[in-house]
Amino acid sequence: MNIIDGKRVAESTLRNLKNQIEHHKIHPGLCFILVGNHSASQAYVKMKKKRCEEIGIDSTVLNLPEATTEEDLLSQIALLNENKKIHGIIVQEPLPAHIDPKAVHLALDPSKDVDGFHPINVGKLLMGDITGFPSCTPYGIIKLLEAYNIQTSGKHVVVIGRSNIVGKPLAALLLQKGAFADATLTVVHSKTKNIEEHCKRADILIAALGSPHFVKASMVKEDSVVIDVGINRIEKNGETTIVGDVDFENVAEKCSYITPVPGGVGPMTIAMLLTNTVESALRSK
Ligand code: GUN
Numbered sequence: 001m002n003i004i005d006g007k008r009v010a011e012s013t014l015r016n017l018k019n020q021i022e023h024h025k026i027h028p029g030l031c032f033i034l035v036g037n038h039s040a041s042q043a044y045v046k047m048k049k050k051r052c053e054e055i056g057i058d059s060t061v062l063n064l065p066e067a068t069t070e071e072d073l074l075s076q077i078a079l080l081n082e083n084k085k086i087h088g089i090i091v092q093e094p095l096p097a098h099i100d101p102k103a104v105h106l107a108l109d110p111s112k113d114v115d116g117f118h119p120i121n122v123g124k125l126l127m128g129d130i131t132g133f134p135s136c137t138p139y140g141i142i143k144l145l146e147a148y149n150i151q152t153s154g155k156h157v158v159v160i161g162r163s164n165i166v167g168k169p170l171a172a173l174l175l176q177k178g179a180f181a182d183a184t185l186t187v188v189h190s191k192t193k194n195i196e197e198h199c200k201r202a203d204i205l206i207a208a209l210g211s212p213h214f215v216k217a218s219m220v221k222e223d224s225v226v227i228d229v230g231i232n233r234i235e236k237n238g239e240t241t242i243v244g245d246v247d248f249e250n251v252a253e254k255c256s257y258i259t260p261v262p263g264g265v266g267p268m269t270i271a272m273l274l275t276n277t278v279e280s281a282l283r284s285k
Pocket of ligand 1 (some may be wrong): 091
């Protein structure tokens with residue numbers, strides 16, 4: 001069994017980005033918009049901002065009060081769309097209930113939508129058009145497979161979960177023609193009958209459903225690859241810990257490769273966000 005070290009791959013991706021920024025003498029600018037006081041979102045943005053500083057991306061955080069109207073938020077986005085120094089805009093989710101995330105995604109200039117949430121970028125992803133921005137977690141998973149030379153061509157990949165942010169765009173990437181794609185795909189979800197039977201047939205099993213320790217050894221084929229996308233906060237002995245969608249202790253021995261949580265897919269999401277931002281700055285040069 002081999003552990004896929006996402007932290008190491010992410011660090012190497014970030015070093016590469018730093019070199020690109022220096023080599024091309026660009027000044028990428030990224031703006032985070034935080035609405036309200038969601039503590040997990042604040043922690044994520046802090047971490048993303050730190051990574052920006054490490055590699056030479058100028059990042060700013062726009063903190064807006066919980067009561068901000070959708071109209072006000074869209075006006076702020078319009079200003080950032082016009083700002084030549086800003087190459088990427090991240091509106092951190094979840095948003096307060098009175099703001100429609102779909103309206104926010106549509107308001108972003110697609111060329112600054114480094115999250116890959118605008119329908120134009122989602123459409124481009126589906127069509128294999130590389131002028132868009134792929135959404136970061138699925139993009140990071142493909143890059144992890146690539147880093148470990150885990151081939152997907154003709155392999156049976158089972159994705160658990162059909163969210164707009166992971167399951168669906170990941171399915172689109174794996175179905176493209178080309179290297180680290182060309183997969184035979186099954187997507188299972190909450191309405192699927194006999195999930196376990198489907199999972200057991202996977203050469204590569206990707207868990208992205210958001211349910212702590214959902215995947216057990218009985219659901220995994222011997223020598224398969226298991227990718228855990230889950231970031232679940234649970235209370236254990238009075239403390240909050242983060243666990244994945246895979247019961248790592250139970251499953252690991254059965255796999256050829258497995259990602260840990262933390263230190264697997266998570267760091268890659270940030271690395272791909274910054275990859276999209278540097279790409280945006282290069283395109284605007
Ligand atoms: N909330 C949790 N993950 C993400 C992400 O990747 N992008 C945004 N905008 N919000 C998030």
